Amino acid sequence: MSNLEKNKAIIFSAIDEFNMSQELDGRLEKTEQTILFSRAGYTGKGVLDSLTLVYFLVTVEEFLQKIYGENFNLKTQNLIETKEKNLKDISSLVQYVENLLN
Amino acid sequence: MNILLISDFSINNLSGYLKNELLDFRLQTTIAPFNQVHQVLLDSSLECWEEKNDYALIWTQPERVLKGFNSFLNNEPIELEVILDEVEKFASLIVNASDRVDAFFVSNWTVDLTLNYKGILNTKPNYGIVDVITKMNWTLSKVLSKYSKIHILDSNKWISNAGKGAYSPKLWYLSKTPFHSSVFANASKDIASCLKSVKTVAKKLIVIDLDNTLWGGVVGDVGAENLVLGGHNPLGEAFKDFQSALKSILNRGVVLAISSKNEEIVAINAIENHSEMVLQKKDFVAWRINWDDKAKNIFEISQELNLGLDSIVFLDDNPFERERIKHALPEVFVPDFPSDPMLYKQFLLQLDCFNSVSSTFEDLNRTELYALEKERVVSKIGFSDIEEWLKSIDIKVKCEKLNEDNFQRVLQLLNKTNQMNLSTLRYSESDLIEIKNNSLNDIFAFSVKDNFGDAGLTGVIGVKQVDNSLIITDFLLSCRVIGRKVEETMLSVAIDLAIEKGCTSVLANFIQTEKNKPCFDFFCSSGFLENGNQFIWDCTNDYVRPFYVELEFLT
Numbered sequence: 001m002s003n004l005e006k007n008k009a010i011i012f013s014a015i016d017e018f019n020m021s022q023e024l025d026g027r028l029e030k031t032e033q034t035i036l037f038s039r040a041g042y043t044g045k046g047v048l049d050s051l052t053l054v055y056f057l058v059t060v061e062e063f064l065q066k067i068y069g070e071n072f073n074l075k076t077q078n079l080i081e082t083k084e085k086n087l088k089d090i091s092s093l094v095q096y097v098e099n100l101l102n
Numbered sequence: 103m104n105i106l107l108i109s110d111f112s113i114n115n116l117s118g119y120l121k122n123e124l125l126d127f128r129l130q131t132t133i134a135p136f137n138q139v140h141q142v143l144l145d146s147s148l149e150c151w152e153e154k155n156d157y158a159l160i161w162t163q164p165e166r167v168l169k170g171f172n173s174f175l176n177n178e179p180i181e182l183e184v185i186l187d188e189v190e191k192f193a194s195l196i197v198n199a200s201d202r203v204d205a206f207f208v209s210n211w212t213v214d215l216t217l218n219y220k221g222i223l224n225t226k227p228n229y230g231i232v233d234v235i236t237k238m239n240w241t242l243s244k245v246l247s248k249y250s251k252i253h254i255l256d257s258n259k260w261i262s263n264a265g266k267g268a269y270s271p272k273l274w275y276l277s278k279t280p281f282h283s284s285v286f287a288n289a290s291k292d293i294a295s296c297l298k299s300v301k302t303v304a305k306k307l308i309v310i311d312l313d314n315t316l317w318g319g320v321v322g323d324v325g326a327e328n329l330v331l332g333g334h335n336p337l338g339e340a341f342k343d344f345q346s347a348l349k350s351i352l353n354r355g356v357v358l359a360i361s362s363k364n365e366e367i368v369a370i371n372a373i374e375n376h377s378e379m380v381l382q383k384k385d386f387v388a389w390r391i392n393w394d395d396k397a398k399n400i401f402e403i404s405q406e407l408n409l410g411l412d413s414i415v416f417l418d419d420n421p422f423e424r425e426r427i428k429h430a431l432p433e434v435f436v437p438d439f440p441s442d443p444m445l446y447k448q449f450l451l452q453l454d455c456f457n458s459v460s461s462t463f464e465d466l467n468r469t470e471l472y473a474l475e476k477e478r479v480v481s482k483i484g485f486s487d488i489e490e491w492l493k494s495i496d497i498k499v500k501c502e503k504l505n506e507d508n509f510q511r512v513l514q515l516l517n518k519t520n521q522m523n524l525s526t527l528r529y530s531e532s533d534l535i536e537i538k539n540n541s542l543n544d545i546f547a548f549s550v551k552d553n554f555g556d557a558g559l560t561g562v563i564g565v566k567q568v569d570n571s572l573i574i575t576d577f578l579l580s581c582r583v584i585g586r587k588v589e590e591t592m593l594s595v596a597i598d599l600a601i602e603k604g605c606t607s608v609l610a611n612f613i614q615t616e617k618n619k620p621c622f623d624f625f626c627s628s629g630f631l632e633n634g635n636q637f638i639w640d641c642t643n644d645y646v647r648p649f650y651v652e653l654e655f656l657t
Contacts, residue, residue, distance in 0.1 A: 017283075020119070020122065020287070021115050021118045021119050021122075021283050021286065021287070022118045022122075023118055023121050023122065026118065051112060051114055051277055051279075052114070054273070054276045054277040054279075055115060055273075055277070055279075055283065058270070058272060058273055058276070059283065076272070076276060077276070080276075
């Protein structure tokens with residue numbers, strides 16, 4: 001399994017955990033194309049708001065720490081500040097994690 | 103069902119978990135404005151109170167709602183009395199706001215004890231954080247426990263069960279959420295259980311199997327002396343502990359019956375004579391120990407005890423028997439019993455179906471009350487004429503108006519009686535207070551006793567005067583005392599009251615439910631004129647109260 005595939009699987013596990021805290025219409029789908037939040041000027045609707053986005057990213061970080069150790073840091077604040085680029089959808093998040101690890 | 107969540111932190115996570123826990127109840131949540139706890143408690147005109155909330159939950163961090171405690175955490179000089187005074191003031195705000203809902207849940211306070219606030223002095227009286235927070239929670243509890251609609255929840259449990267990462271500085275700085283989502287998951291389970299206890303009637307009867315459930319082994323095969331129960335044996339200890347746990351649930355007012363495929367004489371002998379039995383024969387209010395279908399046996403037990411099937415929990419180690427009951431009697435709650443006896447006790451004590459928000463004398467003595475009823479039935483067999491038998495048992499009925507002492511029991515009866523119930527109207531505490539305060543309404547509570555013992559407060563009549571008629575809005579009697587002419591005695595009270603008020607008739611409007619046919623049958627034979635679902639008594643007629651029932655009015 002490539003690193004990208006491995007990280008995608010970790011993020012999908014985090015989605016399962018995150019979805020348990022969400023009502024049906026606030027849950028994320030486990031696909032690479034899943035849009036995380038709605039953006040002005042773009043088609044497609046994401047389910048996360050600013051608060052649930054934080055909850056999701058903290059969950060993702062926890063799952064990554066289980067694999068890469070407690071010191072793994074998702075740099076959440078930086079990620080949120082660059083969300084237009086790195087949090088467009090699940091695949092951009094997977095790529096972000098890949099870049100962090102390299 | 104609506105609940106308002108009040109907090110000084112982002113509590114959105116709890117909302118999601120809670121809704122998922124209570125899907126069947128279609129829970130709606132409203133989140134009060136963030137970090138405006140005092141304003142929300144004080145100001146009923148805020149938007150969050152606009153929609154009717156059935157319940158409210160408040161969960162706060164003590165250092166954010168109590169200025170004095172915040173100073174204490176910062177090691178600034180402050181007297182404990184000042185902090186406790188603030189706690190009392192905060193509690194009084196909750197009491198005030200509790201008028202706006204049917205039930206108010208208050209999470210007690212915690213602090214992150216992994217932080218070294220005062221080091222080794224953390225437990226020092228009036229100085230250490232552990233001591234101070236304990237006294238704060240004790241004070242909060244002392245003030246709030248006087249109010250029956252306020253319930254304190256133990257947030258320590260949610261946090262300790264979440265483990266090391268329960269407090270999350272990262273979530274706090276990023277989202278003003280102090281706890282890891284696992285804390286909210288734990289909290290939602292606990293809160294959901296409390297909401298269910300308020301909303302539904304707790305289970306009253308456990309029907310239990312014997313072999314490999316109450317003890318290890320098959321008594322018919324190995325004999326009582328070789329059962330695995332107690333002694334220096336891990337499994338024996340587990341079965342004995344399970345019996346102790348059952349006994350503790352009995353002491354909460356749940357009753358116990360047996361449904362077992364065995365020879366009755368062999369099984370009863372084991373119960374009576376095995377030296378390690380914690381449960382005694384007198385702890386079982388009924389049993390069916392035979393080779394019949396357990397569904398038939400459970401149905402018969404429910405009839406014998408006058409309990410609805412939905413009051414019953416069935417515990418059996420055999421998955422076949424469990425499936426049979428689930429299929430044949432879907433109203434009976436059949437949890438999936440663990441396969442390992444070492445997990446029985448833990449499993450039983452984790453069930454939340456016995457939770458009740460209040461307990462009355464009648465609840466706590468239910469086993470004894472059923473035993474008395476059994477004696478009555480046995481005695482009845484000796485009389486061919488039921489009237490003769492009733493005359494012989496010296497029935498005494500006490501009648502009193504709704505008052506502070508009987509309020510909780512009346513409320514409980516109104517909300518759980520199904521069979522002998524004219525209208526099955528259910529009331530919240532505030533509904534009942536409103537009715538009590540309306541001068542056109544009267545509510546009477548009836549307590550019953552006879553030679554066999556005291557059944558306690560078991561009957562309620564609610565009446566309302568409309569023009570020249572006295573309308574019976576509520577008429578209900580616990581199934582434990584049905585058929586002892588208490589029903590007729592209660593009606594006589596309503597008729598006497600109507601005459602006293604100058605009414606010309608008494609009207610009882612029957613509202614049919616799935617379960618209240620016994621009430622309809624009673625009214626049909628009561629002498630009231632039947633007109634569809636309305637029963638009418640003309641006050642110019644004499645209503646003859648059963649002379650052998652002694653009626654006493656308490657003022």
